[in-house]
Amino acid sequence: MTDTQKNRLETGGRIDRRKAVTFTFNGRKLQGCRGDTIASALLANGVSTVNRSFKYHRPRGVMSAGVEETNALLSVYDGQGDVPVVRSTMRALIDDHRIKSPGGFPNVNFDLGRMLDFTHRLWTAGFYNKIFKWPGWHWYEGMVRRMAGLGHLPAGEDSNRYFHHNLHCDLLIVGAGPAGLAAALSTVDSGARVVLVEQDHETGGSLLGCGATIDSVDSDLWINQTMAAIEDKPNLTVMTSSTVSGYYDHNMLTITDRSTPGVKRFWKVRAGQVLLTTGAIEQPLVFENNDRPGIMLANAAMEYVNRYAVRPADAMVVATNNDSAYRVAFTLDDHGIEVPAVVDARKTVPDEPADEARRRGIPVMPGSVVLNTHGNRALTGVRIGKLAADGKSVTPEGVDITCQGLAVSGGFNPTCHLFSQARGKLSYDTELACFRSDHGLQKVTVAGAANGKFSLSGALNNGAKAGAEAATRAGYTCTPTAISTTETEGYNLEAMRITPCGDSSRQWVDYMHDVTVADIQLAVRENFVSVEHLKRHTTTGMSADQGKTSNLNALTLLAELTGRPVEEVGTTTFRPQFMPVPMGAIAGQRHGDHYAPARLLPAHKWHVRYGAVFEDYGPWKRPEYYAIDGRDRETAIREEAIAVRREAGLFDASPLGKIELKGPDAGEFLNRIFVNNALTLKTGRIRYGLMLNENGIVMDDGVFARLAEDHYLLSTTSANADHFTDWLERWHQCEWPDLELIISAVTSQWAVVTLAGPASRAILQELESDIDFSAGVLPHMSIATGTFLGAPARVQRVSFTGEMSFEINIPALYAERVMKAMMIAGGSAFHVEPIGAEALMVLRTEKGYLHVGGDTDGTTNPMDVGFAGIVARKQADFVGKRSLLRAEDQREDRRQYVGVEPLNPNEELEPGAHFITGPEQGGRSQGMVTSACFSPTLERSIGMGLLESGFQRKGETVKVYDDGRSFEVRITDPVFYDPAGEKMNA
Amino acid sequence: MLRIRCPWCGTRDEVEFNFGGESHITRPGLDADDALWSDYLFNKENPRGVHYEHWLHKYGCGRWFNIARDTLTHEIHAVYAMGDPKPELVEKIAGD
Known part of the structure; x- marks a missing residue:
């Protein structure tokens, strides 16, 4: 044993004492063992105060051993920066961990922020809405934001790697505690594809180190035997260190998998059936100063002893309202930890635990509750009082007991978060005084403690049965495996969790956000009596807690204060995520260059050689301008524009949307889409037109060319190309399926090289082609097909610059060859410049050409941009026409x-x-x-x-x-x- | 996240599809009065229960089709072609 671990037990536990792990906590060098969590190592080192509370900056210690931890949310250095809000009860301790308490200024043991605690009556529920009124919230915001928060995000690049995976299975079992293992054992040979997911790094859940006997062997051995029986089966996959945090429609669940160091995998699972064996969370008791370091959930105290060989305190009082905490008291006793008393809220304690306590010499105080606690940064004692006959008050005399620890058990509440996320309804079970899954809307079953089976035998048998039933529903033959246990523990809970006296502003309901009984009383006085309003007004159940330890007590109080039964008060709906998921895991590989794939022009390399400076235009990387001879942006744009006006400019218009429409009704279809008449267009000619949506708003402009009687080529703006193809398809398939035509997007098949300027025709005539470029044969707004430099070509005479202009469409592969040839052909006699998108925009602005989406907005109709005559002349209906007849559009x-x-x-x-x-x-x-x-x-x-x-x-x-x-x-x-x-x- | 059975490609994940809104809306002609036209443009059914709607298998076959989906449970009761009439369904609505 190393000397810093003064609270480490000599024997027992699942830690490896030979493998020492060194770490620092707030700069102090400490030691732990392989197998420790950060929290168990801190407890083994006798650290009582690990953090400060969110609002009042009170000292807080480890209060749980698992997912429900609200205090020990620490900053852990991961090699690059401090990662905040690490649940230290779930994070395995590794060498050189640098752990810090995020709370506390100047440090966690002495915090000036504690002033807020001493003045706590000022900071009641919703105080920020009440007192930061003058001169205005913004005046205070900076200060409040600095004081709030749970740590700081690390700066710089994230060294973790994130991956997305998909997984399909017949049965997904969430949680590998007794019920989950029993379910896996029952279904492993059924033929169903089963996935068993556990958030801990090892399976077993509450069985780990618990010392129970299952199938005549120790529970730890039973876990090993069970794993040996299921682990290597081809149909069953076990995932550990993996948390199911989201449950979505059609049985899609998401898993964050931390099993590989430095890697986080985000799994998207489609499960035929889901079995939730997620266990239950012990609920705290509410009494004055119930948040001091040293007070922890009873089950957690037992887990620290059994699994981690940690002595949570030298003397630990146990307070309970049910039988389960007696096992905790006996476990503590077995390991030489003094139990000065078991404080039991029930008037009569059932014989079985009472007799055993008597045999061990542990005093039991029936009908008693904790009134208050003593200490500051560590617990020094508790004050116990006797409940009066009515159970609603406490007799005046109290008794003080010296202790360093207090284990509390308010009974269990099933972990139903995922069930609720799946839109399942929860209902209140009056006998067990907890919320249980009622009916679900998806293919989901809840079993084990999550289903209210809090005894070991109940959990095992319920798990086995539910697993077999789920596999059967998935279409496989399956019977439950019989599992026996000698454990015969009762539960016998009495729903008495809140001490009915004391200063209610010092009785914590929600440790995470420092919500007290007084806050809930205030909310009720202010008429926030619906659960959803209560939650938002007091912030109870929010943040990292997500109601795990706070909801049940808050709802019970709300019910009491409003004179309603708890079942009528109801509960809030849980939303994803059950546990925080790193943003990186959700992003996966989709960041940086992989965020959105860039589309490169077919002649991209040619542009690079010409000094193109690229810019993103929609998905396309296009030359913004060409930095020839190091000229700056403004100069480049001006010189490029002037080149087009004087002689010629070469523009790569390949991203232009190109859609072919072919069929006997292609003309009729276009006529219904465009504001302009498409039917009167002669073959070989081109027309410019507008397309509207049904509300009469200009959506896009473009040109359509008639290649043949039944064949049109439509050119749309680059950014809209994909959207427009969908738009046309939709009208064809959904509204006019009787029209015979085929719509085909050919944007990336054809490169478009535009030569514009007074010299453009002369340059083209230098080049090998069977197309006649003369004005008489190919006038403005006409199209010719043929070959150009050996490539099949379509040449459209359209202009976006106001100059004579030829759009040469050639298959994408020929783009570079054509551009090169044009530069050479032009180079001998003329000055040809490649021009970028910015120069083009300057030229079109000079010409006054409309840029839809820039010059128009979501209110612009065709009349607003000078199309009134065309609209008036066209008799036939087209998309959006009826809207143009409204008085508003005619103004x-x-x-x-x-x-x-x-x-x-x-x-x-x-x-x-x-x-x-x-x-x-x-x-x-x-x-x-x-x-x-x-x-x-x-x-x-x-x-x-x-x-x-x-x-x-x-x-x-x-x-x-x-x-x-x-x-x-x-x-x-x-x-x-x-x-x-x-x-x-x- | 739904799983949708495309009539042409089979069952695929929702990410492959685009939602197209309510089906079986008749487009009025040019002679429609303003009330009818605005009803066509702006008013849509928003039932708690079965909704007849069209979807596009965008990253698949590119075809539009209809489904009958329960807006509460997301259960898909029927998949049918564009232009087909509304299928006869016993309107199943799950309880609260």
Whole structure:
């Protein structure tokens, strides 16, 4: 034995005394053993105060040995930073663990924050809503946030690796305690695929080190035999260090698997049947100062003795309202721990435990409760009082007992969180005074202690039976394995958990958030009498506790205070997660470059060679501009734009959405989708049009080309391409399935290389092609098919720049070859520049072309952007047409699409700036600037916007307000460049 | 997280599908009055029990189809093709 472990028992336990583990706690060097949890090692070293409470900064010690821990939530250094809120009762101790108490300033043993405890009457339930009213919450927020919280997040990269996995099984058994093991044993040979999940690093649950006899052997041996019988079977998988924390629809459950160091696996399980053998959580007793270090759940005290060979205290009083704590008292006694008294709230104690206590010389005090406790950072004694005959008060005389520990048992509450997450209903069992699973909506069964079978034999047999039944429901033949035990413990609980006297503001109901009986009384006085309101007003049952140790007492109190039975008060619905899940586990591999796959242009490498600076445009990485010869962004954009106006620019438009529609009804279908008439379009010609949603709002614009009588090619904006294919499919499949056509998205099959500028035709004519590019054969808004540089090609004459422009569609593989050839062909006689997406936006702004989604918003209809004539001319119905007939859509003072010119040509115009009325009209916004740039062609600032009654206000001067600046602009036609279209149609 | 039986591909996880809202809505013609048109646009059934709705097997066959799903239990009572009439179901509603 090492000298620091002064509370380590000489013998027993499942720890390995030969394997010493060194660790530090708040800088102090301590030792533990292999097999310890952090909490058991701290207790073995005699550490009483491990943390400070959340609100009042009271000293707190380890109160449990498992998932229900609310005090010993510590910071553990994981090699990079302190990971906060580590449940030290569940984390195995490893060498060089650096453990810190997150609470306490300057330290956990002396905390200035304790001032809040001495002034606790000021900080009642919901105090922040009541006293931080003046001058305003924000005045206090910083201070409150600094004081609150459960630790700090580690900074820097996370060194853990996270993976997602999927798992399918016939039966998922959650919890490998006695019931879970019995269920696994019963189903292992049935042929069903069974998965047994345990959150501890070893199976056995409450059986570990408990010393019971099962099937004539010691329980630890029985666990080993059972594991040997199930572990290597191909149909059964055992997962340890794995917590089922979420239960979702259609029997999908999620597991956080910590079994590999440095790796966290997030499992998504689809289970045919689910068996919840999640056990039960012992409930604390409520009395004055029931939160002192040294007070712990009775079962936890026993587990520390049996499993970890830790002496929780030299003398430990046991307080209970049921038989189960007697076993705890006897275990303590067996290991030489003095039990000065068993304080039993029941008037008469059943003979069996009473006789055994008498035989051992342990005094039993029936009809008694704990009144108060003494001590500060460690318990020094308890005060016991006798209940009066009515059970509602206490006789005046009390007795003080010196002790360093107090084990409390308020009986058990089944762990039904997952059942409740699965939308199962819980109901109150008046005999057992706890909430039990009632009826579920999914394929789920609850067994063992989770089903109210708190005795060992009950849990084993119920588990075996429920397991066999679940496997049978999953379609396998299965009978329960018979398991015998000599344990004959009774329960005989009396629902007496709350001492009916004392200072209620010092009686804790929820340790996690420092909620006291007084807080619940206050909530009831303020009429927060529904469970959901009570929870939110007092914060009871929130945070890391999730009601595990606080709900039952809070609900019992609420029932008492409102004069209702507990079953009428009901319970809150539990939500995922049962235990905290690291965000990294939920993200899995989807972070960094894997967050969303980037789509690269077919000629990506070519762009890289040309110095492209890439930017994300939707999923695509596209050249924003080309940093040729190290020029900066502004220069590059201006020079690229000028190149297009002067001679030629080469733009990679490959992400352009390309959808083919083919079939006898393709034209009719498009006619129903577009605002424009699709049926009158001649083969070989192209038309620009708008698509609306049913509410008459502009969703996208695009061009459609008629390749043949029954064959159309639709081009949509890049960002909308995938969405639009779905949209077309939906109208076809759901609304007009009678129309005969096929819709096929071909966006990534075809690369699009656009050559724009006055020299573009001359350059193309240099290159090998059977397509006639002359104006007479291929005018603006027409399409030709043929070959281009040996590749099958479709050439569309459409323009987004206002210049003569050819969109060469070739199979994606040819993209780089075509771009290279164009640069060479142009290079001899002309100046051709590759242009990025930003220069293109400048050019289209000069031309006043609409950018749907930028220049339009969720209120813009086609009339607002100048399509009134087209809408009026088209007789046939199309998507959204009926909505355009509404009075609202016909109003003339709607926000309409206009051009904007600042009176000062150098004034910077920003999208989002508001058009405002003069002060006499209240400075009201009349719309906003939607696009803006400094035009290199016109050498002035220009833009577009949506302005109320804009069409009638051309020439008017309007005031624009932008982030503290205001200036005047002239409203114009949106087309600033080549309004007659001579250059485009050349 | 549902498991949905696509009529073409079999039972798959919900992540492969897109929800499309209520089925069996008749699209009014251009002669619809404002009340009928706004009812079509904005008013949807929100039953506690069986809901007839359409789904797209987006990351699968790309087909739309109908299901009858209990909004309380998420039990899927029927899967049927677009254009098929509502299946005759005994409207099962689980208790509280």
